[in-house]
Amino acid sequence: MDARTFDSKSLLDSLFENGILFESGIDGLYGRSGAFEEVIEQFERLVTRLGAPDKATRIHFPPGMSRATLEKSGYMKSFPQLAGCVHSFMGGEREHVQLLGMMADGGDWTALQKATDVALTPAACYPLYPTVAARGPVPAQGLLFELSSYCFRHEPSKDPARMQLFRMREFVQIGTAEQVRSFRESWLKRGKAMIESLDLPCEVDLANDPFFGRGGKMMANNQLDQGLKFELLIPVTSIEKPTACLSFNYHQDHFGQTWGLKFADGEFCHSACVGFGLERVALALFRHHGPDAAAWPTAVRDVLWSA
Ligand code: ATP
Ligand code: ZN
Ligand code: MG
Numbered sequence: 001m002d003a004r005t006f007d008s009k010s011l012l013d014s015l016f017e018n019g020i021l022f023e024s025g026i027d028g029l030y031g032r033s034g035a036f037e038e039v040i041e042q043f044e045r046l047v048t049r050l051g052a053p054d055k056a057t058r059i060h061f062p063p064g065m066s067r068a069t070l071e072k073s074g075y076m077k078s079f080p081q082l083a084g085c086v087h088s089f090m091g092g093e094r095e096h097v098q099l100l101g102m103m104a105d106g107g108d109w110t111a112l113q114k115a116t117d118v119a120l121t122p123a124a125c126y127p128l129y130p131t132v133a134a135r136g137p138v139p140a141q142g143l144l145f146e147l148s149s150y151c152f153r154h155e156p157s158k159d160p161a162r163m164q165l166f167r168m169r170e171f172v173q174i175g176t177a178e179q180v181r182s183f184r185e186s187w188l189k190r191g192k193a194m195i196e197s198l199d200l201p202c203e204v205d206l207a208n209d210p211f212f213g214r215g216g217k218m219m220a221n222n223q224l225d226q227g228l229k230f231e232l233l234i235p236v237t238s239i240e241k242p243t244a245c246l247s248f249n250y251h252q253d254h255f256g257q258t259w260g261l262k263f264a265d266g267e268f269c270h271s272a273c274v275g276f277g278l279e280r281v282a283l284a285l286f287r288h289h290g291p292d293a294a295a296w297p298t299a300v301r302d303v304l305w306s307a
Contacts, residue, residue: 008159008237011287015160018291027156028164032279035293039282040167042304047169047276048146050190056146056171063150063165065127067119073126073258078211078219082153084120087113120152124168125273132174133259138269142175144183160283161236161243167278172271174261177252180272184230184248187274191232191246197303200234200284207231207244228252234284245280249273 015021022031032040067085070076075083087110089099095112102109121127124147132143147170155162173183188204195202207229208220223229228250233242249272255261256268263269289296 008157008161011237011283012158012160014291015283015286020286020291021160026164027158028162030160030163036282036286039285039293039304040278043276043278043281043285044148044169046194046304050194051146051171054144054171056144058146058148059128059131061121061124061127061147061149063121063152064118065121066130067115067117069127069130070119070122073129073255075122075126078209078216079122080212082122082155082210084122084152084154086116086118086120088116090114121149122153123151124149124170124275125172128172129255129259129261129271133261137262137264138174140263142173142179142269144174145172146170147172159237161280163279166280169276169278170273172273174256174269174271177270180250180270184250184272184274188230188248191248191274191276195232195234195245195281198285199297199300200288202232202234202245203242204230204232207247234280236280236284236287243280243284245277245284247273247275247277249275 012021016023020033020036022033024030064086070083089096089112091099091112099109099112101107102112125145127149128145128147132138132145147168149168150165151168152165154164156164171183171187173180175183192202192204206224206227208223209229211217211219211223230248231244232246232248234245236243236245251271251273253268253270255271261269261271285296285300286293289300293301
């Protein structure tokens with residue numbers, strides 16, 4: 001991890017050479033070393049400790065979610081290019097023989113699979129909203145959750161910070177517009193202070209999501225104009241284009257309306273989430289402090305390992 005190498009491919013190669021990540025043959029799909037996982041574990045502890053005074057309810061969802069939920073959330077309208085759906089073989093013996101024949105001939109045997117009810121989770125908070133809505137009206141003081149999930153996005157890349165399967169830790173506030181805005185403000189401050197305490201260079205900037213197609217441009221502009229998304233950026237593979245490691249999203253009452261999330265008086269709830277990209281933070285730490293976590297600056301180790 002040479003301070004001069006600042007492009008995706010050479011960072012990825014040096015991560016492989018240093019035994020921090022392991023190749024799988026697929027871009028964006030990597031094995032992680034024990035040291036890498038330990039950094040993630042400690043960082044998660046740090047996040048949890050910072051959020052502890054707010055007494056969030058912790059939920060760990062699996063990396064798969066209800067496909068119907070993903071459909072209803074509008075994900076396929078905005079990000080069809082990123083979504084992944086689990087398919088399985090559901091035929092009988094005849095179809096099985098056909099499948100093996102297709103495989104042997106190098107044909108597209110996946111044509112014999114059918115979509116299951118499971119989609120891969122694209123962001124940790126997607127499975128949450130219907131789960132909360134099913135529990136009845138939201139109390140006046142709002143609800144706060146701390147989530148963690150492996151997430152899938154079909155965006156294969158040589159950039160080690162753009163994985164296809166990665167973990168996201170999120171805090172999600174459901175409440176009034178004012179409650180969720182002040183939640184986001186407080187995490188913008190806390191998140192920046194936390195990253196700075198790890199001696200990583202960072203900046204916070206307005207951002208937009210990569211909405212699909214021509215209509216998507218308008219949605220992205222709207223998101224920017226209304227200041228709905230902020231990102232905390234850290235240079236990982238490029239100084240000019242730093243990587244979004246934390247995201248702060250205000251959904252207005254989009255999920256409230258979609259899932260019927262209401263207060264007892266019938267008013268729709270607003271929501272906001274702050275997402276921590278765990279692999280991206282770990283990569284930023286290895287990138288800036290070196291391949292051997294035991295040799296990181298004492299101040300950084302003290303923050304991480306005291307958590
Ligand atoms: P980007 O603009 O880099 O694509 P994003 O805006 O898509 O990021 P979000 O949708 O806000 O990111 O996801 C929340 C967090 O998950 C991000 O802040 C980031 O840390 C992490 N993340 C997103 N996509 C990936 C990925 N492909 N690989 C690793 N981490 C990711
Ligand atoms: Zn979210
Ligand atoms: Mg993205």
